[in-house]
Each structure stands twice: as C-alpha cells, then as structure tokens.
Amino acid sequence: MQENNNKQILLVGNPNVGKSTVFNALSNKKQKTGNYAGVTVSSHSGNYLYKNEEVEIVDLPGSYSIYPSSEDEAIFSKFLIEGQKNYSGVVYILEALSLKRGLLLFQQIQDLGIPMILVLNQIDQAERRGIHIDVEKLSQALNIKVIQTNAKEQIGIEAIKEAVFNNEFVTSEKAGFEIPVQHKNLLKADSEHDYHAWINLTLGKDSDSESKNIVPKRLQVQETVRRYQNADKILANVITKKAQFKELLTEKLDKVLVHKFWGYVVFLFILLIIFQCVYFLAEYPMNWIDEAFAWLSEFSSTHLPEGPINSLVSQGIIPGLGGIIIFAPQIGILLYFLYLLEDSGYMARVVFLMDRILRPFGLNGKSIVPLVSGTACAIPAVISTRNIENLKERLLTILVTPFMTCSARLPVYSIIIGLIISDTTIFGIKYKALVLLGMYLLGFFVALLSAAILKNFIKEDGKTYLVMDLPTYKKPLFGYDFKLVLGKVWDFITGAGKIIFIVSIIIWVLSYFGPKQNSNEVVATDVELDHSYLARMGKFIEPAIEPLGYDWKMGVGILTSFVAREVFVGTMSTLYSLDDDAPEGKVIDKMRQDVKPNGEKVFSFATGVSVLLFYAFAMQCISTLAVVYRETKSWKWTGFQVAMMTGLAYFVSMFVYQILK
Amino acid sequence: MGYENDGLKMPAKIIEMGLLPDTLFKILYQAPFGGPLYVEFGEEKSRIALRKEEGDFIIVEDLINAGK
Numbered sequence: 180m181q182e183n184n185n186k187q188i189l190l191v192g193n194p195n196v197g198k199s200t201v202f203n204a205l206s207n208k209k210q211k212t213g214n215y216a217g218v219t220v221s222s223h224s225g226n227y228l229y230k231n232e233e234v235e236i237v238d239l240p241g242s243y244s245i246y247p248s249s250e251d252e253a254i255f256s257k258f259l260i261e262g263q264k265n266y267s268g269v270v271y272i273l274e275a276l277s278l279k280r281g282l283l284l285f286q287q288i289q290d291l292g293i294p295m296i297l298v299l300n301q302i303d304q305a306e307r308r309g310i311h312i313d314v315e316k317l318s319q320a321l322n323i324k325v326i327q328t329n330a331k332e333q334i335g336i337e338a339i340k341e342a343v344f345n346n347e348f349v350t351s352e353k354a355g356f357e358i359p360v361q362h363k364n365l366l367k368a369d370s371e372h373d374y375h376a377w378i379n380l381t382l383g384k385d386s387d388s389e390s391k392n393i394v395p396k397r398l399q400v401q402e403t404v405r406r407y408q409n410a411d412k413i414l415a416n417v418i419t420k421k422a423q424f425k426e427l428l429t430e431k432l433d434k435v436l437v438h439k440f441w442g443y444v445v446f447l448f449i450l451l452i453i454f455q456c457v458y459f460l461a462e463y464p465m466n467w468i469d470e471a472f473a474w475l476s477e478f479s480s481t482h483l484p485e486g487p488i489n490s491l492v493s494q495g496i497i498p499g500l501g502g503i504i505i506f507a508p509q510i511g512i513l514l515y516f517l518y519l520l521e522d523s524g525y526m527a528r529v530v531f532l533m534d535r536i537l538r539p540f541g542l543n544g545k546s547i548v549p550l551v552s553g554t555a556c557a558i559p560a561v562i563s564t565r566n567i568e569n570l571k572e573r574l575l576t577i578l579v580t581p582f583m584t585c586s587a588r589l590p591v592y593s594i595i596i597g598l599i600i601s602d603t604t605i606f607g608i609k610y611k612a613l614v615l616l617g618m619y620l621l622g623f624f625v626a627l628l629s630a631a632i633l634k635n636f637i638k639e640d641g642k643t644y645l646v647m648d649l650p651t652y653k654k655p656l657f658g659y660d661f662k663l664v665l666g667k668v669w670d671f672i673t674g675a676g677k678i679i680f681i682v683s684i685i686i687w688v689l690s691y692f693g694p695k696q697n698s699n700e701v702v703a704t705d706v707e708l709d710h711s712y713l714a715r716m717g718k719f720i721e722p723a724i725e726p727l728g729y730d731w732k733m734g735v736g737i738l739t740s741f742v743a744r745e746v747f748v749g750t751m752s753t754l755y756s757l758d759d760d761a762p763e764g765k766v767i768d769k770m771r772q773d774v775k776p777n778g779e780k781v782f783s784f785a786t787g788v789s790v791l792l793f794y795a796f797a798m799q800c801i802s803t804l805a806v807v808y809r810e811t812k813s814w815k816w817t818g819f820q821v822a823m824m825t826g827l828a829y830f831v832s833m834f835v836y837q838i839l840k
Numbered sequence: 841m842g843y844e845n846d847g848l849k850m851p852a853k854i855i856e857m858g859l860l861p862d863t864l865f866k867i868l869y870q871a872p873f874g875g876p877l878y879v880e881f882g883e884e885k886s887r888i889a890l891r892k893e894e895g896d897f898i899i900v901e902d903l904i905n906a907g908k
Contacts, residue, residue: 279883
C-alpha cells in the first residue's frame with residue numbers, strides 16, 4: 180500500500196460560526212450542523228485526501244474562551260491544550276459578523292503558541308450589512324494566513340486544503356496579552372509558556388494559588404477585557420462601515436418569534452404542523468411499503484420450497500423487517516423538521532422563551548433542546564445536555580429526557596392508535612393525530628413533573644445561569660438537511676433492522692418448535708402457535724402482565740422491547756404472520772381481529788391505552804442507558820432511571836387498565 | 841455600563857460574549873413572567889439572552905433619559 184503522509188488538524192471557533200459547515204465541506208463524513216450553540220457536543224472527526232496527504236480533521240465543540248464553563252467547553256480546552264503534540268495545527272474559524280467576539284479565543288490560542296490558520300467565514304453576510312473587511316490588513320495585524328470562505332457554497336474550501344497541505348500554520352511570536360507584572364513572578368517557571376502557566380493560575384489549578392493571594396476569577400475578567408480592547412484596536416483599521424445597518428431579517432422576525440404571546444403561539448403551531456405532517460404525509464409511503472412487504476412475503480411463500488426455510492423467510496424475517504421499515508417515513512419527517520428548526524437559528528429563541536417556564540421544574544432553558552430532540556432520539560439528546568453549565572440541571576435533564584416520545588415509540592404508538600382509535604375527524608383534524616399529539620404532550624408533562632419531584636433529591640448544586648448567544652436567522656439548507664435525514668433514516672433501518680432481523684429469527688425458531696408431543700421426536704416442529712416454546716415463555720410471564728391487560732403475545736413483544744422499543748412491532752408482525760388461523764391481510768387487521776378464548780377482543784380500548792402508557796413511561800432502550808451511564812458516570816443514577824421509569828410504567832398501566840376495563 | 845463587585849460573582853460568560861464595561865446596549869425583549877432578557881449590544885449588534893439575575897450584576901447608565 181502506498182505510504183501517505185498523515186496530518187491531524189483541529190477546527191476551532193465560537194459556536195454558530197459555521198464550523199460544522201466547514202467540517203462538512205472538508206470531510207467526506209456527514210455530521211449534523213445546527214444554528215444553535217453546542218450542536219457539536221462531542222468532538223467528531225473526519226478525513227480527506229488532498230494531493231496524497233491524508234488529513235484528519237477534528238471538529239471541536241465551539242467555545243467562547245479557553246476557560247471552560249460547561250462540559251463541552253471542558254472537552255474543548257482539554258483537547259486543545261493537552262493534546263498539543265497530536266495535531267499539526269488549528270484552523271480557526273471566524274464569522275465575519277462577529278469578529279470581535281471571535282478574536283478573544285483566537286488571541287488566547289495564539290498566545291499558547293499553537294500554530295494556526297484563520298478562516299473568515301460568511302464574509303458575504305457582512306458585506307450585505309454594509310461592513311467591509313480588509314482581509315489584507317487583518318492578516319497583517321494578526322500575523323496570520325487568512326482564507327475567506329463561504330462554506331455553505333463550498334467557496335474557499337480548496338484554499339483551506341491547499342494551505343493545510345503547504346503547512347501555512349503560523350505561530351505567533353509576540354504575546355497579544357502581556358501578563359501583568361505583579362503576577363508574572365507568581366507563574367510556575369517550569370511551564371513551556373508563560374500563558375499556559377497563567378491559565379493554570381486563573382483556573383485555580385496552580386496548587387499555590389491561594390497562598391499567592393489571588394482571585395482567579397479576577398484574573399480571567401481582567402484578561403478578557405484586555406483582549407477585547409486589543410481586538411478593538413486591531414479591528415479599527417480592518418473594518419470600514421459603508422452604510423448604516425439595514426434592519427435585518429432577524430430583527431423583523433424576532434418581533435414576532437420572541438413575542439410574549441405570539442412567540443408561544445408560533446412555537447405551538449410549529450409543533451402542531453410537524454405532528455400533522457408526521458401522521459399524514461407519511462401515510463402514502465407507509466401504505467406502499469406495507470403492500471410491498473405483503474407482496475414480498477406472499478411471493479417468497481409461493482416460490483420457496485415448502486418447509487422451515489419458507490416459513491422462516493416469509494413469516495419470520497420479511498414481516499419482521501417490514502414492520503420496522505414502514506416507520507422510516509414518519510421518523511424521517513420528524514427529523515427533517517427538527518434539523519430545519521436547529522439550522523435556522525430558531526432553537527435559541529425557543530430556549531429564550533422556555534427558560535422561565537422550565538426553571539420551576541429545576542431545569543434550564545437549554546434543557547428544551549434535549550427535550551425537543553428527545554422526540555427524535557434520546558441518545559443524541561442526552562449528549563446534547565453537555566452545554567448546560569449547571570451540574571444539577573444537567574443531571575435532571577438527562578434523567579427526564581427519555582420520557583420524551585422518541586421515534587422508536589412512534590411505531591408502537593401508530594399501530595396501537597390505529598387499533599383503538601376510530602378514523603373520524605374533528606375540525607378537519609383526525610382523532611388519531613390528536614391522540615398522537617396527546618402522547619407527545621404526555622411525555623413532555625411527565626418529564627417536567629418528574630424533574631420537579633427529582634430536583635428535591637439531587638444534592639449537587641452550583642450557580643445556575645443563562646447567558647446565550649442568539650444567532651442571526653439563516654436560511655436552512657433544505658437539500659442538505661434532506662440528505663442528512665436520509666442518512667439518519669438509513670442508520671435507523673440498518674441499526675434497528677439488524678436487531679429485528681435477529682430477534683425475528685429467534686422468535687420464529689421459538690414459535691416453529693414446541694415441546695414434544697409424542698415420544699419419538701426430540702422437539703415438535705411446525706406446531707400450532709399456541710403449543711410453541713414461545714407461547715410457553717409468554718404464558719410463563721402472563722401472570723405478571725395480566726393485570727395490565729396484556730395477553731402472552733404482547734408479553735413477548737414487551738420482553739423483546741427491552742432491547743429497543745421498536746422491536747415490539749417487528750415481534751408482533753412476526754407473531755401474527757405465524758398465526759395460521761388468522762386470515763390473509765395486513766398485520767394490523769390481524770391484530771384487530773384477534774380474540775381471546777372468551778371472545779373478547781385482545782386489543783380492546785383498555786388494553787390499547789395500557790400499552791400506550793407502558794411504552795410512554797418504561798425505560799426500554801439499552802443504547803440510551805449506555806449513553807446515560809457515559810454522561811453521568813454513575814451506576815446509581817442509571818439504575819435509578821431504569822427503576823423509576825419502568826416502575827412508573829407498570830403501575831400507571833395497571834391502574835388505568837383496571838379502571839377502563 | 842459597568843459591573844458590580846468587579847464582576848466577581850457573575851458568570852464570566854457575559855464578558856466573554858463581549859458585553860464589556862462601557863458598552864452601549866439595548867434590552868429589546870423580555871420573556872413573560874420575568875423571563876430572560878434579549879439584549880442587543882455593540883457595533884456588531886450581537887444579541888444574547890440573559891436572565892434578570894445576571895443582568896443585575898450590570899451597572900447601567902440610562903442614556904436615553906439622560907438626554908444624551
């Protein structure tokens with residue numbers, strides 16, 4: 180194999196400067212970008228090949244300064260300072276519209292003696308606002324190579340690659356910030372850089388800070404102010420204003436979008452539109468998928484030779500996979516809307532609107548982002564809590580986010596709602612959509628309620644605050660987001676598909692074979708479903724789930740759901756396809772017609788509501804648990820979460836079923 | 841504007857965001873029930889959200905009513 184040069188570069192900058200867009204443009208790997216501080220919540224890496232040089236790009240979380248105030252900023256500082264030997268240089272991204280703010284972190288990194296290239300992004304936006312930036316002068320004043328880009332349009336990306344290839348990183352000789360004389364002699368002499376030692380002093384890491392009688396915070400404030408003054412001086416020669424600011428789109432939009440009353444109306448309206456679309460736009464592709472799989476099952480059943488293989492493929496694997504793929508359109512639509520909201524900058528306004536409302540529950544305005552993205556998937560949502568500065572608020576957010584209705588619950592809800600709610604409409608809105616919206620609201624309220632209760636049991640404290648950038652609105656990248664959604668949906672299908680593939684094989688095996696009925700065989704094959712091993716297992720747990728109104732088939736569905744919720748649907752599809760007594764047709768029709776021995780419907784209204792509530796509350800996702808453990812580093816809280824959610828699910832479902840039946 | 845206590849008790853993030861002493865700023869909106877403030881400041885018209893509690897650290901000089 181050909182030997183390539185390897186290089187690692189870091190992408191660094193403030194939040195919302197288009198860092199992730201540059202990352203996307205540079206690398207081959209797709210990563211979600213958003214217009215909300217903290218979208219890059221963990222460092223991602225990607226790579227590209229340029230002139231035979233393999234370059235690894237690490238996209239660090241955005242930060243305003245080298246001094247961390249939250250988990251994602253801590254990751255950033257650690258990577259930047261401690262990992263200095265690993266990378267060749269930093270590509271620093273500066274947004275033309277907020278140069279001054281960006282220069283704070285820039286100067287700090289420069290003073291650490293880290294080699295850098297400067298990328299000036301979205302210069303066209305600045306021009307549109309009547310600000311002219313003299314790139315030559317900026318480059319001279321900062322003593323650095325400056326590249327202009329418009330990452331969304333792919334402009335300037337090649338120039339970055341070229342500059343990285345030529346190693347045009349520059350290390351600054353002179354310090355931008357002179358360490359005050361009275362502190363200079365306090366610095367530890369063994370550090371490589373004076374500024375590095377200063378940072379340790381300021382962070383209070385220097386073991387003798389106390390004896391040296393200094394207040395770390397005062398140093399940080401002093402340094403920050405000094406650097407801003409510095410930036411003012413530099414920019415005075417670089418920026419020329421051509422015209423007065425025109426009223427921007429952002430200013431016009433915010434008159435409505437953060438309005439005391441209309442702001443909330445718009446937010447609710449947006450949510451309603453999203454759910455309406457999730458239910459209706461998705462209906463057509465879902466029907467196609469359903470028919471395609473029914474046909475596929477029929478086709479394989481008639482064309483494969485009779486026997487176990489035929490049964491496995493046509494009644495095990497195909498219905499199992501079809502049961503989950505059918506929900507791809509709904510999940511895709513939901514994700515697409517969420518991406519557009521983040522991308523446009525609207526999410527930060529939602530934080531602004533929700534902060535006061537969430538605070539009594541022990542949460543922060545920033546918790547709304549995990550909560551809303553929890554409606555897609557709890558895993559990225561839990562990770563996105565990292566930009567919540569206060570530890571208690573962060574832990575609470577992590578604990579309650581899995582109550583939000585994630586896309587894995589959607590398949591379960593859809594099928595159950597389809598079974599128990601009639602097709603009628605009210606004011607042109609389908610009852611089914613209203614019930615679905617109700618389930619989302621239920622998840623949200625239970626999340627809030629449990630936060631309000633749990634906040635009394637969490638000891639960790641610390642100062643809570645909200646200081647957050649409100650970025651300018653940007654036109655979302657419709658096509659780009661669409662591609663991202665396709666990628667995510669594909670991940671969902673393959674990820675869930677793998678599990679469901681295996682689970683459906685296991686279920687098929689357990690239901691195809693049964694305890695022997697005559698003494699000359701080891702096991703009975705091709706048994707009636709009621710006599711299979713699966714039925715035995717299901718019936719074994721039946722006493723535990725009977726008070727909730729479930730029969731053994733649902734019991735099996737719930738058991739398998741502890742791997743992941745969506746498995747329920749695959750399991751049910753497989754189970755009902757295996758049931759030879761049931762007539763031909765869609766799985767949902769078979770479920771609807773299924774009756775208990777005493778002639779009652781298996782999926783009565785009470786049972787359906789009970790299943791809905793069980794899935795709304797129970798913690799049934801191993802991947803989420805893994806992430807919660809990683810983020811909290813605590814078995815106690817992870818275990819507590821499982822017990823709390825699943826216990827609540829069991830008792831609420833039982834209570835409601837007993838009342839309704 | 842300036843800061844109380846030399847800004848020792850307030851989150852450093854306010855300063856990091858560029859809301860420095862002697863900066864002109866405008867409060868454009870406030871979320872209901874005493875929610876966060878929507879503040880616009882500086883030549884770059886940066887916009888940030890902060891709570892009243894953080895805003896209380898800021899010493900304000902009223903330019904409009906002072907007739908400047």
